[in-house]
Amino acid sequence: MSGHRRWPVLWLLAGAVALAGCNRGGEEAQGEPGEEAQAQAVPVETVAAARRTVAASYTGTASLEPLAESQVVAKTSGVALQVLAEEGQAVRAGQTLVRLDPDRARLNMAQLEAQMRKLENNFKRSEQLAAQQLISAGEHDQLRYDLENARAAHRLAALELSYTNVTAPISGVVASRSIKTGNFVQINTPILRIVDNSRLEATLNVPERELATLKAGQPVSMQVDALPGVTFEGRVDRVAPVVDAGSGTFRVICAFEGGDSLQPGMFGRIRIDYDQRADALAVPRMALLDDEGEPAVYVVRDGKAVRTTVATGYADGAFVEVREGLEQGDQVVTAGKVALRDGSDVQVIGAPAAATATAAAARTDGDSR
Missing domain, CATH: 2.40.420.20 (conserved putative lor/sdh protein from methanococcus maripaludis s2 fold)
Incomplete structure (x- = not known):
């Protein structure tokens, strides 16, 4: 009989649990209205x-080129007695870079000088004889022409002698050297290369739609891959006034000051600001x-x-x-x-x-x- 009495109690507990669950469900459903949203x-x-300053700009890429570049060649043949320039050395125009053996050129000049002196003496006597009408005018003119020819040959020999001192045609830095002391140098052989890196230029091929916006004197900024995080300032030096019919572009040349950091051949990322709103x-x-x-x-x-x-x-x-x-x-x-x-x-x-x-x-x- 005790077992029969437990059933009503169990039913009452089950009902209470179910009622409590319903109450909790209702409370959760009535939570904060903003949580679901x-x-x-x-x-x-x-x-x-x-608000900020905004600039209109054109960007492009180009390699840096030196303002001037020269291949130094030997204008005469001979053995290199002295090489006076090294790679990386700064040189000035007219400075002697290589001395070639001058003996042959010096002897040739001495021979032509002796011939010239002889003709000068002959011409002086000819003038005296011509004044006395002891020689014909044709003989006198021939002596004059021979003397002028000898003088020209002498000047040419002096020039050949000067070529034994190979000089720098431009001021700049020795970029490469292909000669050593004791080498025999053939005429017109390149022996050094000099670059003028006092100013570097970058040439952009710009689409023709920008022809009216890019002008000489506009500010230019550049970054190079070799020096990340560094910005170099320059300007537009000149703008080509014609458009290439094949590519539809025109040339814009930007100039930068050279120095120890920027070097010819570096690859630059260039930006030209042509308008600005403050x-x-x-x-x-x-x-x-x-x-x-x-x-x-x-x-x-x-x-x-x-x-x-x-x-x-x-x-x-x-x-x-x-x-x-x-x-x-x-x-x-x-x-x-x-x-x-x-x-x-x-x-x-x-x-x-x-x-x-x-x-x-x-x-x-x-x-x-």
Whole structure:
């Protein structure tokens, strides 16, 4: 009989447990109204549209070339008695770089000088005889021509003798040397190379659509792969006035001051600023949507993403100018925009949680009304 009495008690306990579960379920269903909305919001990062200086620019790449370059050649043959220049040495125009054996050239000059002196004496006697009409005018003229020819040959011999001192045709730095002391040098053989690196030039082949915007004197900035993080300043030195019909480009030559850092042959990334706006409203480029329609961004307003069409202007590095569609301080989405649609709820990363919950609750109350 005691077993029969336990059944009513068990039924009462089961009913109480079920009732308690229902009460808890009701309490959970009546939780904070903003929690569900907050759980469905898309997390995003935003940046405020702000005013900044934006420059319009053209960018390109080119190798640096020296202002002048010269292959030093031997203008006569001979054995190199002295080599007076080394690679990397600075030289000036007219400086002797190599001395060749001058003996042959010196003897040839002495021989021609003796012949010239003999003809000078003969011509003097001829003048006296011509004055006395003891020789014909033709004989006198022939002696004059022979003397002039001897003098020219003597000057040529002196020039050949001077060629035994090989001099620098330009000022600059010895870039390479292909001769050693004791080598026999043939005439017209290149033996050294000199580059004038006091100024370096970079030539850009620019599309013809930029012909009206790029002018001589515009500022230029450049970075080279060999010196990361360093920016060099220069200017547009000259602009070719014609467009190549085959490539549709024109040449823009940029000039930079040379020195120990910049060297000929370096590869440069060049930027020419041709216009600037000092107080332009700008947003990061990453805020622009990637679709093929008109330029647009997502602006966060009252916890929602609002797709906003904008009119863009100059693009300057990581920023783009916005001429229409935004106001200063508008929060534009820079990260998380792929998952957004117009009107999506958003959770701005870094925004206070209490403010987000309040906004979500306000939206829920508005929907219930």
